[in-house]
Every structure is written in structure tokens, then in C-alpha cells.
Amino acid sequence: MNDMYLAERAVDTQARPIKFKCSDVQVWYGDKHAIKDVSVDLEDKTVTAFIGPSGCGKSTFLRCLNRMNDTIPVAKVTGRMLLDGDDIYDRRVDPVQLRARVGMVFQKPNPFPKSIYDNVAYGPKIHGLARNKAELDVVVEKALRGAALWDEVKDRLQETGTGLSGGQQQRLCIARAVATAPEVLLMDEPCSALDPIATAQVEELIDELRETFSVVIVTHSMQQAARVSQKTAFFHLGNLVEYGSTDDIFTRPQDPRTESYISGRIG
Amino acid sequence: MPTFWIMITVLALAAAGFVVGRSQAVRAVSGNTRLLHSRPNYYGWNVALFTALPPLLLLLIWVLAQPAIVARAVEDHIPAEAIADNESRSLLMADVQRSATELGRAVSAGTLTEAEAAALTPLDKAAFDRLAKAGAKVSDTPHVLAAAQDYRSINKTAARLLTGLALALALGGMALALSRTVPEFRARNVVEQVVRGVLILCSLIAIATTVGIVLSLVFESYNFFRLYPWQDFFFGTEWTPSFGGGSKLGILPLLWGTLYISVIALLVAVPIGLFAAVYMSEYASQRVRSIVKPAIEVLAGIPTIVYGLFALVTVGPLIRDWLAMPLGLGNSASSVMTAGLVMGMMLIPFVSSLSDDIINAVPQSLRDGSLALGSTPSETIRQVVLPAALPGIVGAVLLAASRAIGETMIVVLGAGAMARISPNPFEAMTTITVKIVGQLTGDNDFASPETLVAFALGLTLFVITLGLNVFALYIVRKYREQYE
Numbered sequence: 001m002n003d004m005y006l007a008e009r010a011v012d013t014q015a016r017p018i019k020f021k022c023s024d025v026q027v028w029y030g031d032k033h034a035i036k037d038v039s040v041d042l043e044d045k046t047v048t049a050f051i052g053p054s055g056c057g058k059s060t061f062l063r064c065l066n067r068m069n070d071t072i073p074v075a076k077v078t079g080r081m082l083l084d085g086d087d088i089y090d091r092r093v094d095p096v097q098l099r100a101r102v103g104m105v106f107q108k109p110n111p112f113p114k115s116i117y118d119n120v121a122y123g124p125k126i127h128g129l130a131r132n133k134a135e136l137d138v139v140v141e142k143a144l145r146g147a148a149l150w151d152e153v154k155d156r157l158q159e160t161g162t163g164l165s166g167g168q169q170q171r172l173c174i175a176r177a178v179a180t181a182p183e184v185l186l187m188d189e190p191c192s193a194l195d196p197i198a199t200a201q202v203e204e205l206i207d208e209l210r211e212t213f214s215v216v217i218v219t220h221s222m223q224q225a226a227r228v229s230q231k232t233a234f235f236h237l238g239n240l241v242e243y244g245s246t247d248d249i250f251t252r253p254q255d256p257r258t259e260s261y262i263s264g265r266i267g
Numbered sequence: 268m269p270t271f272w273i274m275i276t277v278l279a280l281a282a283a284g285f286v287v288g289r290s291q292a293v294r295a296v297s298g299n300t301r302l303l304h305s306r307p308n309y310y311g312w313n314v315a316l317f318t319a320l321p322p323l324l325l326l327l328i329w330v331l332a333q334p335a336i337v338a339r340a341v342e343d344h345i346p347a348e349a350i351a352d353n354e355s356r357s358l359l360m361a362d363v364q365r366s367a368t369e370l371g372r373a374v375s376a377g378t379l380t381e382a383e384a385a386a387l388t389p390l391d392k393a394a395f396d397r398l399a400k401a402g403a404k405v406s407d408t409p410h411v412l413a414a415a416q417d418y419r420s421i422n423k424t425a426a427r428l429l430t431g432l433a434l435a436l437a438l439g440g441m442a443l444a445l446s447r448t449v450p451e452f453r454a455r456n457v458v459e460q461v462v463r464g465v466l467i468l469c470s471l472i473a474i475a476t477t478v479g480i481v482l483s484l485v486f487e488s489y490n491f492f493r494l495y496p497w498q499d500f501f502f503g504t505e506w507t508p509s510f511g512g513g514s515k516l517g518i519l520p521l522l523w524g525t526l527y528i529s530v531i532a533l534l535v536a537v538p539i540g541l542f543a544a545v546y547m548s549e550y551a552s553q554r555v556r557s558i559v560k561p562a563i564e565v566l567a568g569i570p571t572i573v574y575g576l577f578a579l580v581t582v583g584p585l586i587r588d589w590l591a592m593p594l595g596l597g598n599s600a601s602s603v604m605t606a607g608l609v610m611g612m613m614l615i616p617f618v619s620s621l622s623d624d625i626i627n628a629v630p631q632s633l634r635d636g637s638l639a640l641g642s643t644p645s646e647t648i649r650q651v652v653l654p655a656a657l658p659g660i661v662g663a664v665l666l667a668a669s670r671a672i673g674e675t676m677i678v679v680l681g682a683g684a685m686a687r688i689s690p691n692p693f694e695a696m697t698t699i700t701v702k703i704v705g706q707l708t709g710d711n712d713f714a715s716p717e718t719l720v721a722f723a724l725g726l727t728l729f730v731i732t733l734g735l736n737v738f739a740l741y742i743v744r745k746y747r748e749q750y751e
Contacts, residue, residue, distance in 0.1 A: 066639060068635065068638065068639060071634075071635070071638065073552070073553075096641055096642070096643050097641065098641075099638060099639055099640065099641040100640070100641030101641075103639060103640065103641075104635075104639035106632060106635060106636065106639070108632055110630070110632035110633055110635070110636040111636075112633060112636065112637070112651050112654075112655070113633075113654065113655045114654070122637070122640060122642075122650070122651075123640040123641065123642075126640070126641070126642045126646055126650075127641060173636065176636075176640065177639070177640065180640050180641060
């Protein structure tokens with residue numbers, strides 16, 4: 001399966017426009033220097049995977065991209081992160097507006113204790129993406145179809161979202177994020193709480209989402225990174241060690257640390 | 268031997284039993300305690316429990332049963348014609364008991380010898396003179412005196428019997444337990460069974476108390492409803508008790524006052540408490556929270572009588588002078604509004620502290636999920652956090668409501684004691700609890716409906732608050748299931 005994906009992607013390596021341009025990003029948690037001097041350009045309509053051992057800073061860096069680190073009082077971020085050329089850490093930028101453009105799916109499925117419909121409709125309602133109930137119905141259906149969940153839940157939209165299985169919950173969370181119509185979708189280990197079948201469904205979904213969004217995914221599974229991503233960034237101890245096309249990282253790593261990690265010697 | 272010393276002796280024997288049992292077990296395996304079935308202390312406890320429990324149980328039963336049995340035995344001395352009815356029987360028995368106690372005291376003070384006390388007759392003037400000089404009031408009615416002497420001798424025999432039995436049981440128990448103290452003996456299982464029994468007993472005591480309270484309420488309420496028609500009680504709109512007869516004892520004015528004051532109190536406490544909780548759990552920094560939360564909880568530690576004083580001295584006059592009089596709604600310093608406001612302040616910490624805990628229990632992942640969709644913190648709180656916490660918050664509010672309904676002191680001092688139904692919140696009204704106190708204080712005949720009505724009121728109140736509590740618990744339990 002791995003080889004199949006790699007073969008498919010060989011066709012697909014032309015450069016795309018840059019969505020996120022990050023330079024010299026530093027993050028401190030209090031005294032701890034969590035991210036050191038990271039510069040990376042994330043492409044549009046591409047799945048970029050962040051890999052690396054636990055505690056290497058990949059999730060921290062991901063959370064910088066939609067300023068979720070703002071909710072942690074001791075976190076401090078410096079450097080420049082440009083989304084379509086605009087600095088997201090500029091004082092005039094409201095993180096609330098930023099997060100509407102850069103959505104996020106978390107490690108553990110976290111559906112709201114509302115109905116399935118209301119879970120998906122939550123974002124569109126807040127951002128006024130639908131003028132009436134009929135439009136909202138369309139948005140919800142589209143998002144659920146986009147998350148490959150529609151056929152399973154179309155007859156029980158009013159049932160509570162917490163009653164779904166783990167994989168369905170995670171796809172519901174993806175549908176919820178998709179419904180808000182973001183430009184970038186961040187995923188923090190979205191499959192780590194799921195069984196292999198649910199993982200396969202979500203991975204398939206991620207590949208489809210690439211048509212519409214720029215997707216950044218943090219993962220512990222190198223097979224997953226190889227399966228779903230076009231670009232891969234390897235983090236180690238807060239540093240971005242290597243960044244390049246997934247093919248190159250997995251077949252011709254430049255840095256000895258990357259090679260040790262992907263061959264299972266560190267991490 | 269007096270009961271107290273029997274207890275001390277038994278406990279001392281138990282302590283000795285512990286030491287002996289433990290060392291016997293350890294000696295049986297020559298110090299290698301791993302060969303014992305249980306740890307050495309369990310063998311000690313086993314002996315101690317077998318020594319102490321049977322005599323203590325006997326003591327308990329004896330102390331409870333003795334007075335009734337002795338009284339029954341002594342009653343034979345009292346001629347039937349001396350007992351006019353039940354009341355004078357108990358009076359006579361009290362006289363017998365007192366005479367017996369005084370005789371005992373006279374003997375121990377040396378006024379009489381033991382033989383003289385036993386042989387004392389009403390004709391023995393010299394002895395009675397000495398008794399009177401010593402200040403001992405012994406009845407000189409022949410049958411009472413005879414009964415008192417009998418009472419003393421029976422009690423003395425009983426005490427001797429008890430001492431003997433208790434010590435025999437203690438030593439017997441100890442011997443039995445020691446004979447069973449061998450390495451294979453499952454001492455831990457035995458001790459644990461006893462401990463489990465103690466745990467069960469403790470929980471039963473709480474339940475038994477509730478049952479007892481309810482039974483006493485039901486029983487006295489039944490008496491009340493035999494004297495007073497229940498329709499007039501539950502549907503009467505007038506509350507004018509008079510001990511001379513012709514009382515009107517309708518619960519509706521009291522129920523109205525209770526609910527009116529509680530509603531005002533909740534209207535004050537719920538929004539303020541809830542907003543304080545939202546601030547503390549969602550917006551305040553850790554440092555602010557660590558100061559503000561205990562500060563609010565100080566309110567919960569103030570005795571309600573102090574709130575009552577605050578209502579009487581400060582809030583009442585303030586409301587009268589600045590609200591009621593200018594609006595032309597009355598000139599009473601005690602009013603529903605005063606009591607409601609002050610009670611509301613009392614309830615703030617209940618609502619805020621419980622709600623704060625409940626809001627904090629909402630998983631952070633839900634907040635993150637909402638924020639990551641680009642919603643503002645306030646949208647997150649209103650549309651995700653509060654709905655998720657709602658069942659728990661409702662539970663907190665209902666608990667506060669049952670506090671408000673049962674509150675007495677604030678109402679006495681804040682709202683007065685006038686029973687009436689009026690929509691004007693600046694008039695004095697009163698509640699069920701206040702009237703219960705009012706009907707039971709003073710020197711009253713316990714067989715009149717004016718007194719017994721207190722129990723019917725209490726039962727009604729109990730049913731209302733019980734219903735609220737059950738409802739609150741049901742909701743809280745439902746909430747708990749949600750995140751497990």
C-alpha cells in the first residue's frame with residue numbers, strides 16, 4: 001500500500017503556492033525553549049506531515065499556526081509566521097478570525113455534547129455562513145459528506161454526537177472543522193485514538209481534503225506520514241532537522257538524525 | 268461495679284488480649300511471620316474483638332432494658348387504687364426512683380446503715396428526722412417506700428449479675444479466641460468481617476435516623492389530622508392560631524411566604540453565583556482564582572443568625588427608606604424583599620462554588636475544539652461550556668433552593684412573623700419554618716392542634732425539600748454519566 005501511494009505521488013510533485021511562510025520561529029514555555037529557530041514554508045493544497053519523537057515540538061509548532069498556544073498563559077512565541085503574506089502574530093490580528101481560516105482537529109475526538117447536526121452547524125452558525133435553515137442544512141450535509149460520514153449518520157442527525165464510535169466521532173470533528181470553510185486544516189495526531197479501520201477511513205479522507213485545503217498533520221506513525229503526505233518535516237529536540245518531499249525524506253534522508261529516526265534507531 | 272468501670276475493665280482486658288494474641292501467634296511460628304496466614308496484628312485484633320464485643324453488647328442491651336424490667340417488678344408494691352391513670356403512674360414511679368436514689372445517697376453519706384435503709388418504715392420517726400436533717404427527701408408513703416427499697420435491692424442484684432456476666436463473657440471470649448490463635452487461623456478474614464459489620468452499622472444509623480425522624484413526623488401529623496380537618500390545613504388561606512380554640516391553621520399563607528422568599532433569594536443567588544463561577548473558572552488567572560474563591564466561600568461560613576442580624580439592622584431599614592417608602596409600597600422594615608435579598612447573598616457561595624467545580628469539570632478539549640473553530644471565548648462559554656455543565660448547574664441551584672426553603676433565622680429577623688398572602692414584596696410575611704418554631708416554643712399542651720400543627724408543617728416541608736433533593740440528585744447523576 002505504501003509503495004502504491006509513493007508511486008501515485010510521483011506524478012504530483014510540482015511546486016504549489018506557499019500558504020504559510022514561517023521564519024525564525026521560537027517558542028518558550030516559561031523557561032523551556034520548545035521550538036528553536038524553525039523556518040518552514042508550507043504549500044497550499046498539500047498534506048504536510050510533521051514527524052519526530054515525543055516532545056520534539058511538532059505539536060507545539062502546529063498549535064502556533066492557529067495561535068492555540070495563546071490559551072496557555074506561559075507560552076511565548078517570536079519570529080514571523082505569514083499566512084498568505086500576513087503576519088498572524090501581528091497585533092492587529094484577532095486570533096478568533098485567524099482560527100476561522102485555520103481550523104484544527106485534535107488528537108482525541110472532542111465532539112460537543114450536542115446533536116450531530118448541531119456539532120457540524122456550530123461553526124457555520126457562528127460565522128454566519130448560512131442565512132437560513134435550508135442553507136445550513138446544505139452546509140451540514142456537504143461537510144458530513146466531505147468527512148465521509150453522511151451515509152452513516154444521515155438518519156440520526158438529531159442524536160447526540162458523543163454516542164458515535166471513536167472513528168465516527170473523529171470524522172464528525174473533521175466535518176465540524178470542514179464546515180467552517182477554513183483554508184488550512186491542522187490535525188494533531190488525528191488517528192492516535194482510533195483503531196486501524198477508522199484510521200484507514202480518516203487517512204483516505206485526509207487525502208481527499210487535499211483537493212480543497214492545505215492540510216498539516218502531526219503524526220507518530222511514519223507509515224501514516226508516508227501514506228498521506230506529500231511533504232514531510234522532521235523535528236528533533238525543538239529543531240526542524242529536515243524538510244522536503246515525503247519521498248526524499250523516507251528514501252534519501254540528508255541528515256543522519258532523520259535517517260536514524262525513520263529507520264527506528266531513535267525516538 | 269458501676270457500668271463505667273465494667274467498660275474500662277473490659278477494654279483493658281481487650282488490650283491485654285491484643286498483646287497476648289499477637290505474641291502467641293508470633294511465638295507459634297518462632298518469629299517467622301511469613302508462616303502465619305494473616306499479619307500478626309490481625310491475631311491481636313481478633314482476640315481483642317472477641318474479648319470486648321460480647322460484654323459491650325451485653326452492657327448496651329442491659330442498660331437499655333434494665334429500667335423497664337425493674338419498674339415492672341417494683342410496680343407490684345403499688346396498689347391499683349393509687350394509680351388513677353397513666354399520668355399518675357409515671358409520677359409515682361418517678362417518686363419511687365427518687366426515693367431510692369436518696370436512700371442510696373444517705374447510706375453512702377453515713378446517715379443510715381445499709382441494714383437501716385433496707386428495714387426503714389414510715390413509722391421510724393428518728394430515722395426520718397436524720398434523713399430530713401441530711402437533706403434527703405425520702406417519701407414516707409408506705410407503698411412508695413417499700414417500692415423504693417425493693418427497687419434498690421433489685422438494682423443492686425442486677426449490677427452484681429451484670430458485672431459477673433460481663434467479665435465472664437470477656438474472659439470466655441478471650442479464652443476462645445486464644446485457643447483459636449494458631450498459624451493457620453484466618454484471623455484477617457474474621458477481623459475484616461467485624462470491620463465490615465461496623466461499616467454497615469454506621470450507614471444503617473444514618474438511614475435509621477431518617478426513618479425515625481419521618482416516623483415521628485408522620486405519627487404526630489396523624490394526631491394532628493385527627494383533631495383538625497386536612498382540607499382546612501392544606502387549602503386554608505388563614506393562619507390565626509389561638510390556644511383558646513377556634514384556630515384557623517391554613518398552610519397556604521405560610522407556603523406562599525416560603526416560596527416567595529425562596530424565589531427572590533434564588534433570583535439573587537443564581538445569576539450572581541453563576542456569573543461569579545464563570546469568571547472564576549473561565550477568565551480569572553490562577554492567582555486571582557486562588558484568592559477570590561476562598562473569599563466567596565467565607566460567605567458560606569457565616570452563621571445564618573448573623574445574616575439575620577444584617578437583614579434586621581442594615582438591609583431592612585435601607586429597603587424601607589430607599590425603596591418601599593418612596594414607592595408608597597409600605598413602611599415595614601421587615602419584608603419579603605429584605606429576607607429574600609439577604610438569603611440570596613447567603614446562597615451565592617453555594618451556587619458559585621458548586622457551579623465553578625462543575626464548569627471546571629467540563630473537559631478542556633471541548634473549549635479547545637470550540638476555540639479552534641474560530642469562536643470567541645464568550646461564544647464558547649455560552650454555547651459549549653454552559654450547556655455541557657447545565658445539568659450540574661441545575662443540580663446546584665436545586666440544592667440551593669432546598670436550603671432556601673428550609674432557612675429560618677434570616678426569615679424571622681428579616682421578614683417578620685406575619686402570615687399573609689400578598690403580592691407586595693415590601694410587606695412582612697413569614698414562612699413555614701418560622702411558624703414551626705413559633706408553635707413549639709413556650710409552655711404548650713402537646714395534645715392541642717395548635718402545637719401538633721408544627722409536625723404537619725414539618726412533614727410538608729420535608730416532603731418539599733426531599734422532592735427537590737431527589738430531583739437534584741437525579742440530575743447530578745445524569746450529568747456524571749456524560750463524560751465517563
